[in-house]
Amino acid sequence: MLNFDWLSGVSAETAKWIFLIFFGLIGVLVVLIPNDYVFEGVPQGDRRWWNNLKLWAIGVLLILSFIYYIF
Amino acid sequence: MLAGIDYFIVIAYLIGILLLGYYFKRFNDSSEDYFLGGRSLPFWAIGMSIVVSDIGALDFVGISGQAYRYGISVGNFDWIGSVPAMLLAAFIFIPYFWKGGMYTIPEYLGRRYNNTVRTIASATWIIFFAVDLGVLFWASAVLLNVLMGWPIWISIMVTASVVGLYTYFGGITAVVMTDVVQMIIMFVGGFALVFLGLQAVGGWDVMAEKIVNLGPEYDRHFDLMQPSDAPTPYPWSGILFGLTFVMANAYMIGNQSIVQRCLTAKNEWHAKASMIFASSLKMLIPVLVLFPGLMAIILHPGLEDGDQALPMMIKNVLPPGLIGLMFSAFFAGLMSSVDSLLNSTATLFTKDIYQPYIKKDADDKHYLKVGKLTTLVLLLIGIATAPISSYYPGIYVAIQTFLSYFQGPIFAILLLGMFWKRTTQWGGLAGLSIGIVCSFILNTVEGIFTIEDPFLYVSWWSFVVGFVVTVTVSLMTSKHDDSRLKGLVYGA
Numbered sequence: 001m002l003n004f005d006w007l008s009g010v011s012a013e014t015a016k017w018i019f020l021i022f023f024g025l026i027g028v029l030v031v032l033i034p035n036d037y038v039f040e041g042v043p044q045g046d047r048r049w050w051n052n053l054k055l056w057a058i059g060v061l062l063i064l065s066f067i068y069y070i071f
Numbered sequence: 072m073l074a075g076i077d078y079f080i081v082i083a084y085l086i087g088i089l090l091l092g093y094y095f096k097r098f099n100d101s102s103e104d105y106f107l108g109g110r111s112l113p114f115w116a117i118g119m120s121i122v123v124s125d126i127g128a129l130d131f132v133g134i135s136g137q138a139y140r141y142g143i144s145v146g147n148f149d150w151i152g153s154v155p156a157m158l159l160a161a162f163i164f165i166p167y168f169w170k171g172g173m174y175t176i177p178e179y180l181g182r183r184y185n186n187t188v189r190t191i192a193s194a195t196w197i198i199f200f201a202v203d204l205g206v207l208f209w210a211s212a213v214l215l216n217v218l219m220g221w222p223i224w225i226s227i228m229v230t231a232s233v234v235g236l237y238t239y240f241g242g243i244t245a246v247v248m249t250d251v252v253q254m255i256i257m258f259v260g261g262f263a264l265v266f267l268g269l270q271a272v273g274g275w276d277v278m279a280e281k282i283v284n285l286g287p288e289y290d291r292h293f294d295l296m297q298p299s300d301a302p303t304p305y306p307w308s309g310i311l312f313g314l315t316f317v318m319a320n321a322y323m324i325g326n327q328s329i330v331q332r333c334l335t336a337k338n339e340w341h342a343k344a345s346m347i348f349a350s351s352l353k354m355l356i357p358v359l360v361l362f363p364g365l366m367a368i369i370l371h372p373g374l375e376d377g378d379q380a381l382p383m384m385i386k387n388v389l390p391p392g393l394i395g396l397m398f399s400a401f402f403a404g405l406m407s408s409v410d411s412l413l414n415s416t417a418t419l420f421t422k423d424i425y426q427p428y429i430k431k432d433a434d435d436k437h438y439l440k441v442g443k444l445t446t447l448v449l450l451l452i453g454i455a456t457a458p459i460s461s462y463y464p465g466i467y468v469a470i471q472t473f474l475s476y477f478q479g480p481i482f483a484i485l486l487l488g489m490f491w492k493r494t495t496q497w498g499g500l501a502g503l504s505i506g507i508v509c510s511f512i513l514n515t516v517e518g519i520f521t522i523e524d525p526f527l528y529v530s531w532w533s534f535v536v537g538f539v540v541t542v543t544v545s546l547m548t549s550k551h552d553d554s555r556l557k558g559l560v561y562g563a
Contacts, residue, residue: 071294
């Protein structure tokens with residue numbers, strides 16, 4: 001059990017999809033973060049779309065997913 | 072190996088870094104300035120600093136060597152082994168630490184649990200950083216000696232003088248701002264090598280085709296996912312459970328030298344943004360350190376020691392001038408690691424040991440002096456202990472293993488402390504102590520694990536033990552008052 005023998009039947013291809021689903025799940029959690037929380041620290045009048053850290057995080061996750069999809 | 076132009080570039084780089092770092096002396100009037108940069112730094116500088124301090128000269132060589140032997144699966148450490156953890160840190164942990172005005176991670180543990188937990192965590196990091204300093208000096212100097220023929224003591228003294236001066240006078244602001252320049256140099260040098268290396272092998276597609284056709288042992292060189300029973304240190308199950316769920320989080324959330332940088336941010340948005348920006352840069356690291364290892368398979372097949380891959384590539388692919396730049400990139404990697412160790416250890420010692428136990432109510436200027444003095448003493452210890460490494464060739468690996476003992480248990484108590492109000496001080500103390508003992512047993516008793524170098528599995532199981540013990544003991548002891556948990560637990 002300590003060696004994760006119970007996962008030896010899971011192929012590398014299936015593992016790749018587990019990872020991609022994991023990234024998708026993180027993406028959903030990021031989208032659910034309240035907007036006010038991600039803009040905390042930026043004055044109300046200065047809040048622009050490029051200050052939205054959710055967009056930054058989704059961008060990073062998309063690139064990561066692409067890398068894992070390709071390789 | 073170095074031409075005149077290369078020497079010029081290296082010397083100009085060293086002088087430039089020294090002057091830049093020294094410039095920031097004027098911004099250090101208090102201990103908050105020295106340890107937290109007056110909480111005034113922008114996200115882009117912090118993000119670049121996080122990335123460059125995370126990768127040293129030894130990693131350049133080591134990761135290329137691993138790519139030469141095992142293929143791109145070693146890239147998991149900078150991709151899935153960093154990005155999700157950095158997002159978790161950015162959105163959940165860093166804002167809490169930043170809003171709490173903390174200096175150190177053990178300080179959070181002390182407020183959430185008790186001073187014993189704080190002292191154990193802090194002392195662990197101090198010992199690790201102090202020993203690591205000497206080892207890092209020696210191992211990097213040996214590397215520079217092999218690569219460039221520079222005498223070992225010249226490398227050590229040059230690095231110590233430059234880094235020591237700007238870290239002593241400039242504090243963390245100098246550390247972060249010099250890291251920005253170090254990162255640019257590292258990326259320019261690294262990408263130049265990748266670009267010229269790809270031209271030399273005939274492009275990516277040609278290289279991939281040639282490698283895969285070399286034989287069955289190269290079949291999986293371009294697969295990030297290795298089967299869970301594959302005889303590599305990086306099976307996908309270890310990557311998911313050990314690396315992604317535990318080690319990466321422990322590193323990005325519990326490592327003082329990483330988190331301290333985010334605490335220097337000018338506001339909460341910059342603190343969060345610094346980590347996300349760093350994660351985007353982190354995804355480029357495998358291109359710099361892993362691709363040269365793959366190219367070397369074609370250009371220098373049959374190397375007995377994979378760690379020779381990068382030096383061979385530099386020697387045979389780069390023209391004069393760019394070799395000097397690459398050499399500067401090695402120095403940048405070394406200096407950014409050393410300055411982080413110095414400043415973080417000085418912070419841990421001053422804030423977690425000196426202030427609570429040695430002199431409690433001194434004025435702020437006193438703690439500023441102690442921080443500077445600690446930096447100097449550490450530097451001297453690092454130089455003095457560096458030659459010890461020559462008697463113990465495996466010491467670098469031994470120190471990394473020592474660190475892995477603590478990763479799982481510390482992450483377990485950080486996670487429960489932040490998300491579960493019912494976690495008690497005795498639960499945290501028991502989880503940390505028993506988890507560390509469990510790591511030690513798993514690492515030393517032979518025959519438990521079947522894969523080569525099972526550090527990923529050790530991290531996972533010590534985390535599980537730390538987690539279960541913390542929950543069990545917490546449920547058996549009386550819970551903390553809500554007033555004590557305010558600002559320390561999510562939602563409290």
